[in-house]
Amino acid sequence: MLHDRGFEYGTPRIRWQQRVRGVFFFRDANLLIKVFFKNAAACAALMAGVLGGPVQAAEPSPVYTLDTLVVNGDHMTDTYQIGDVDRNLTPISCSVVDRDAFEGRLENVSDCIERAVGVQIRESGGIGSFSSMTLRGAAREQIRVYLDGILLNDASGGGVDLSRFSVSDVDALEIYRGMTPLNLGNAGIGGAVNIRTLRCDPGTGGGVSLGGGSFGTCRFSGLGNHRTGQGRYLVSIDALKSENDFPVENDNGTTWNTDDDRTEDRNNADVEQLNVLAKAGWKAPFSGKLDLAYQYFDKAQGLPARDNTPAANTRLDTRRHVATLQWSKEKGVYRNGNVRMRLNYIHKNECYDDSHGHIGLGIQKTDYRNRRYSGDCYAEWVSDRHALSLFFETVCETYDADESVVTKNVDLAAVENTRVQVMAGCQDAMIVDNGRWVVTPALRLTWLEDRIESGADRWGNPVADSTDVRLHPAPQIGVRWQMTPRVRIKANAGRFVREPSFFERFGDRGFFLGNPALDEEKGLNLDTGIHWNLPAMGCLHSLQAGVTGFYTDVSDLITRSYDSRGVGKSENVSEARIVGIETEGSVFLDTWLRVSGNLTWQDTQNRSAIGAFDGKQLAGQFRWSGMGRVEVLKAPVRWYAEYRYANGMYYDTANLLPAKARRELNTGLTIDRGRYAMQLDVTHVTDAAYEAFNGYPVPGRAFFVSIRYRFGETGPVGQSLL
Template sequence: MRALLIACAALCALPLAVARAAGGDAKGSGASNRADDDMEAVYQTTVRARRQRAPRQPSDDPSGMTSVVDVQSRRGAGSDLRDVLAEVPGVRVSDSGPSGYQGISMRGSAGHQVVVELDGIRLTPPGGGAVDLSLLDVAQLASIEVRRSGGSARFGSGALGGALVLRTPRLRSRRQTSASLGYGSFNSMRVRASHGQALTRKTRMLFAASYRQTDGDFPYVDEIGRARIRPNNDARVVEALLKVDRLVGRSWRASVLGRFAGAERGAPGLAQRESATARQTDLRGLIGLSLTRWDLLLPRSALTLTLSQRYGYFRYDESSPPPVQSRNHRSGSTLGARWVLPLGRSGRLEAGFEGSAELLRDASGELSQDRLGLSAWVASQARLLSGHLVLAPAVRVVAVQGFDAIVAPKGGMIVRPFASASAAALRGLELVGNIGRRYRVPSLSEMFVRLDGFGSNPNLQPEDALAGDVGLRWTWRRFAAEAGYFRRHIKRAILFAPTSPTLVRAENYSGIDAQGIEAALSLEPGLCLGLRGAYTLTSTRFAGTLRMPGQPLHRVVGRVSWSGRRCSARWRRSGAAGRWLGGLELHAGVIGESEMALDRFNNVREEGRVLLSVGGSYRPPRWSFLALSAEGRNLLDKRDAVDTVGFPLAPARFFVSLSARF
């Protein structure tokens, strides 16, 4: 705990120290501002020239059902990734309490069946497992691409459900420093700080850090109706992000990305037999290097070389009888290349390869396993019939140590029936379809780790699935809508099941089907209002009859917001009301879910629920560098809700924060 506090203080102080060393007070002198403008002009002129030669960077899966989320516009006072992703159809994030583990499910998949990337670097823990979204601070992100159609041809092993592509903020030359402090229910506190600037005329950087803690001792109602307090549920989390890029000559760009996250938490366990002494520590780190070369051999081409290193450490200690202690170290390295070539004005070709190495070992040295892998892929896009038809095929070939080679093809198509129509409202209508093979190689943990009733299975074979979807997309001015149908058949899956009264281990099973309907709507009707809604029907079945746990059949999400920034500039300048209300933002959201099974045999079920949230923020006109935000969640105070057996969710809670930017 003390180490985390010291690290937090150092990380949060560093941006302010850099800002002071780089140029004086928060406002800066006029000469300093002019220098910033000059450097920004040099940088942007170079970047614009390159963008004219380089191919555009639309989604590399144009036919996919993808939702792009602007994180900064959705982020509230106490929001996390679960709140930001709540409105995306087909996505559900399970929770285990304040600052506890958060796992993502996409189209009925499990968390380890979804690939999560940060600026192109895979975040999946080396050795296996799902990404803990609670260790990703939304303030360090700019946007999120939810690739529901993104399969193994694009993202490799693990993308049975899809992929989550996280983007960090764009670097700027002008100095920008921000800080925030927040406090909320259950003695929760959050501190954030960030600083970005140009180091030289062609080098820019961003550093961001955050620290949060909570006692987590919230009241809840257990399965037999007793009112209880959740013990040993405190948490302390520290995160840091460093991003630097540099323009080299006229055709090169070098980038460095470093990230660290550390959490020290209580581990209360199941509500039926809570522990007051169990503790866990989770450390994650990564560093990534990339080098991009424009106009290599062909005009408007782009070659990107990447190298990344990931490290993870996990420790679990239970001192109460029977005592349990576990420690493991995980590391992984990835080397890759990606070459994008334009195909005239009608498409592009993309090719690349990726080599990876993983290592898993425990503290005793009894367990030490490594794995090497190599994959290569080719993808293309072709616009035909004057843009009325777009074809997007792709294929990936994979070789992983200990397994047979895997070939994962994928086909995508876009039909634009009114691409040449004179009516602008019709030109935004698209029909899309995708079909492809998806796979997941069993993790080293599933194959070799033994821990407290969980056994290993070195004979596991990769998960293998066929997935497809069809849908309709329509965008026009401030209106966007989409609707689609998806289906996935996993002919060979990996599930944990009891093999004896005292042992559970992973086994290969067949016959898991998922299908459903997704729909979403976004509209700005005027009067400074914004409306969003989403509906998801997800049916996941094992052996034809049993429902997969944690997947409600129906899920409805709605959000209404009012923002002074959406109002006309003329209104904001007219009178005192316009000036004072221009910095006001309000929002309210509701989530409704039907009942769901909580175990694989459908013996335990969770009833349907409705969750309500309200929040807002305000920037006064004369002190626009300040912002006061407040948010309340689960305002109907539902105290008996769970996402996972034995892990209750927090009741009504509130969070208030004050932020400043310079």
């Protein structure tokens, strides 16, 4: 089974870089908090110094505005908060999937963001199975995933499994391709995904939803919202269960002999998960807003064996806690600037139990614990000619794994890993010619220290102490030119560095091996694109379209390769060149018919020093991917049909195992009567067999139905609470 986590501790060969002296090291969360507030004050003082000169208002004249091309929805919500990205100002390529595109459906985050251009999703099975995302040729380790602006990627690594996020409490999904706004903190190679959860709407309301469908799937969700006067709160609960016993074709490991092939149900692929979101806030007339948010996630799942043996009983249990305390104030710093300060805590616990060695590289039972303490300060100041932003963040993260070797019945001493990171960034959106030009330079400076304390690996071998300290600058610049009121041109350039995670260096769980000799990735991102829209003409209500070209040149690119057995290992590719073109468009006809689609072509060339790999495509990357969607919106009925296509992928680094083309047709019907709504979805209509990971098929045709009931105030049309 393909999993996203795992460690095999050996003796790491960690290179010493230039040591940065005089930088503090956080030994506990209390010290982290003290240093955060001290430096946050310095950050605000720095802003005051930068903005000390007089401000002159620009002469009145028309300002060009053109909504950013999005997947669904083209407006900023009324609940815009300090620290949110202004998509009409940023030059970064951005797509947004609004709530009305997935509300009430039995989907997770990966299903929804796959509708965005440039996004590729690979799943290892049915509902709740491991879900991997790539963006512009960047693997999931190289993509930053945020929950309300809080980074979820952790130093333990393995990337973020998007199947672990329900959309029942999500308001919108923001996908930033190639670059990352300073508002979100550190940058990733491929870009970033920000999962923006629901915010409290005025009044009191809520709803409940109940659904079920094929393969023993059932789901319940509920939401309550209250906002009056100075106080507000929101509570959301989502529970999901599925047996995932869909039929699969089993060739018994004899690909060339069809006589022993048989059709059987998927074994040990069941999943149960619970997601809870709670928010509370208070607004004071003069002291700003205070917000508290907490999210709890619990998931228990079986991991099927590659040969689908019914004897497999491997389990993976995951619990995640995310807590945030936030204070924000408009006009709270020098010259009417806005400020937001946060304290964040993330605790993730995973228990991987392969006590009988059914799917991994040996008998293994491990408890993984990751704790992340962080504090950040974001401040912004906006005038007619500038939008200056400052961001400061301190992070202390600990990771340890307790290994119980079943055959010896002993617990090995855990090896504790610690990563401390300090990041400071500055960005200025310079507005020129009354908004026709926006030039946005940005600079991030990141200092980090990795420490591995002594202990023993899963084989009982001793692991010595080691420390690695590094300092990385990351400049980027973007330009947006409003050529005409209907045409906009964007261009971006940026350099990046990504440190290998503990998982990439030492991980082994299931079919993943570690590589202690990994170096950090270093590279350059470039992109440029043109976007335009047409005014309403007759039955044509609106038309938007865009074309973007991108180029990435990476040295020591870390990519996950798989051999013919399906065993994965992270490796430094000597060099990789990724070039591609993204096209997207949508048209609204006579207010009731919407047609949209996108198509991406990319060439992910491996420039390895190993002759067998040089010139080959990076494993796990589709050369072609696209989506077409038709929607009929005739109240109270809403019908859609979408077709997803992907081709040109190889499972392995040597490109000896090509994957079949993916052709997926989905359709659905919603009847919405205001308080009540019913929805029917049919996925994989053609029932075609497909394996995104070699040996791990996804389900065929499936049916899902759900009913919803809303109570209280449901807000404006198209912005219902549930």
